[in-house]
Amino acid sequence: MLILAQADCTATQLDEICAHLRARSVKPVVSRTRAWTLISVADSAVHLRELLTEDELLALPAVQRVIYASKGAVFSSLEWRKQPTILDLGDSVRIGHDQAPCIIAGPCSIESADHLRSIAHAVRQHGAGMLRGGLFKPRTSPYSFQGLEKDGFAFIREVLHECGLKFVTEAMDEHSLELVVEHADMIQIGSRNMHNSALLKKVGETRTPVMLKRGFSATMDELMQAADYIMAGGNEEVVLCERGIRTFADHTRNTLDLSIVPALKERTHLPVIVDPSHGTGKASLVTPMALAALAAGADGIMVEVHDEPEYALSDGEQALTLPAFAAMMSQLHTLADALNRPMALRV
Numbered sequence: 001m002l003i004l005a006q007a008d009c010t011a012t013q014l015d016e017i018c019a020h021l022r023a024r025s026v027k028p029v030v031s032r033t034r035a036w037t038l039i040s041v042a043d044s045a046v047h048l049r050e051l052l053t054e055d056e057l058l059a060l061p062a063v064q065r066v067i068y069a070s071k072g073a074v075f076s077s078l079e080w081r082k083q084p085t086i087l088d089l090g091d092s093v094r095i096g097h098d099q100a101p102c103i104i105a106g107p108c109s110i111e112s113a114d115h116l117r118s119i120a121h122a123v124r125q126h127g128a129g130m131l132r133g134g135l136f137k138p139r140t141s142p143y144s145f146q147g148l149e150k151d152g153f154a155f156i157r158e159v160l161h162e163c164g165l166k167f168v169t170e171a172m173d174e175h176s177l178e179l180v181v182e183h184a185d186m187i188q189i190g191s192r193n194m195h196n197s198a199l200l201k202k203v204g205e206t207r208t209p210v211m212l213k214r215g216f217s218a219t220m221d222e223l224m225q226a227a228d229y230i231m232a233g234g235n236e237e238v239v240l241c242e243r244g245i246r247t248f249a250d251h252t253r254n255t256l257d258l259s260i261v262p263a264l265k266e267r268t269h270l271p272v273i274v275d276p277s278h279g280t281g282k283a284s285l286v287t288p289m290a291l292a293a294l295a296a297g298a299d300g301i302m303v304e305v306h307d308e309p310e311y312a313l314s315d316g317e318q319a320l321t322l323p324a325f326a327a328m329m330s331q332l333h334t335l336a337d338a339l340n341r342p343m344a345l346r347v
């Protein structure tokens, strides 16, 4: 159970709440964020509902809401919000339930201004609503290309202005987060950082929409609890992204766990998107899995695209060529029509 009190709840008010709980032999754990004072109690929701009624808790000073969540996650759960969350990034780019599927496309790494510009125009022309591209790259090898880092932000604004796309890029730490918030429309938190609670808390202090990628060994509940770290800080604009998990299967880079899409929809109000590029690691498998993701109910698809994948500075094996991207978009259009969720931008 989580009791949510005002962020500016005083020490005296907090003492009163905690004393009330201790008098019923339950042990409160207190944490504070920019948005809330959170008092959590670990016990079964059924038991607590009988022991402490909502009315009695709401009568305590500064208490705003009481959630008897059945599992670990609260803010990302349907207990917190029954209606689906829809992110509105402006210029008709919306992500969420019953919206046109949001297509996010671009290179794995941003390589140069001209390169980004040509890919951005091409993916826009074929119906993408958002551009992706890493400037800070979490590479497995320290000897691989690490991204253009802060220098890349110099030309981003100009490219975005020209192509009219919204932009998502990864923040890896507090320093890159500041730059991403300043220049991008959405913060990407990568698979490797899904468990980085210190970074998630910082992201929760911003008011920039977030794409949270599933850790490659994270359960569904762990993904939702990572979203809670962000949302507890008051940033409720979060999209969850399935990007494949580690299994014994070795015919793909990761195993794309598409069943998590409908499973998440049963537990969360947050939009869910799928990244079949990292999810398979093979360009030839990206389109079939993008189609499957849409059929499974994904609110969006993120794919890596490169004009010359064989020369890409990262993840060339999984990048769609521009003609392959155009072909995928045309198939997605047909499927989206059949699903009665027509794509926003006609090609």
Ligand code: PEP
Binding pocket: 108, 134, 138, 170, 189, 190, 191, 192, 213, 243, 278
């Ligand atoms: C990416 O999308 O650029 C990326 C690095 O993905 P992931 O964090 O899922 O590996």
Ligand code: MN
Binding pocket: 108, 109, 278, 304, 314, 315
């Ligand atoms: Mn990549």
